[in-house]
Amino acid sequence: MALAGCGGKVATENPAPSTGNPGPEQSVAPGGEAAATVAIEGVWARPAKTDAAMGATSAIYFTLHNAGDADDALVGARAEAVAGKTEVHETVMDASGAMKMQPAPRVDIPAGGSVEFRPGGLHVMLMDLKEDLAEGDTFQVTLTFEKSGEKTVDVPVKAQPASDPMESGKSHQH
Ligand SMILES: [Cu+2]
Numbered sequence: 494m495a496l497a498g499c500g501g502k503v504a505t506e507n508p509a510p511s512t513g514n515p516g517p518e519q520s521v522a523p524g525g526e527a528a529a530t531v532a533i534e535g536v537w538a539r540p541a542k543t544d545a546a547m548g549a550t551s552a553i554y555f556t557l558h559n560a561g562d563a564d565d566a567l568v569g570a571r572a573e574a575v576a577g578k579t580e581v582h583e584t585v586m587d588a589s590g591a592m593k594m595q596p597a598p599r600v601d602i603p604a605g606g607s608v609e610f611r612p613g614g615l616h617v618m619l620m621d622l623k624e625d626l627a628e629g630d631t632f633q634v635t636l637t638f639e640k641s642g643e644k645t646v647d648v649p650v651k652a653q654p655a656s657d658p659m660e661s662g663k664s665h666q667h
Pocket residue numbers: 552582583594616617618667
């Protein structure tokens with residue numbers, strides 16, 4: 494297999510077709526209210542191998558940028574094609590100093606602000622994986638925002654960035 498460099502062929506053939514949604518129905522806020530416009534940037538997921546005995550998990554990372562003038566919030570995520578269960582998680586340090594994950598049912602994205610999902614922090618957890626996720630694979634995730642609605646994006650599977658100080662050489666936390 495050739496090295497996956499920049500500028501190679503892009504696998505994306507079509508942006509995710511929104512299911513029979515005819516036109517820009519969410520563009521006009523009633524009463525001229527401020528609008529939230531969330532963009533999802535730099536999406537990737539870590540590779541994972543399914544294991545009949547243990548089950549398998551992976552996680553999706555990205556940056557959310559709210560270019561609108563109203564606050565928004567991430568309130569849900571799903572990736573039925575690859576995961577039986579999908580949850581938004583945050584990694585926190587407990588009283589004893591150990592890192593642990595806990596569900597984050599709502600992640601605020603302030604107007605004009607960005608929220609970074611990254612290893613060791615916020616992430617979208619994929620549980621009960623239905624298939625292996627190998628480098629180069631792509632699957633879809635749908636993120637649900639309080640105001641911006643649902644957005645579906647392609648998620649490339651990539652190895653952990655080498656510069657990441659967290660988790661390198663450690664046993665897997667996810
Ligand atoms: Cu998690």
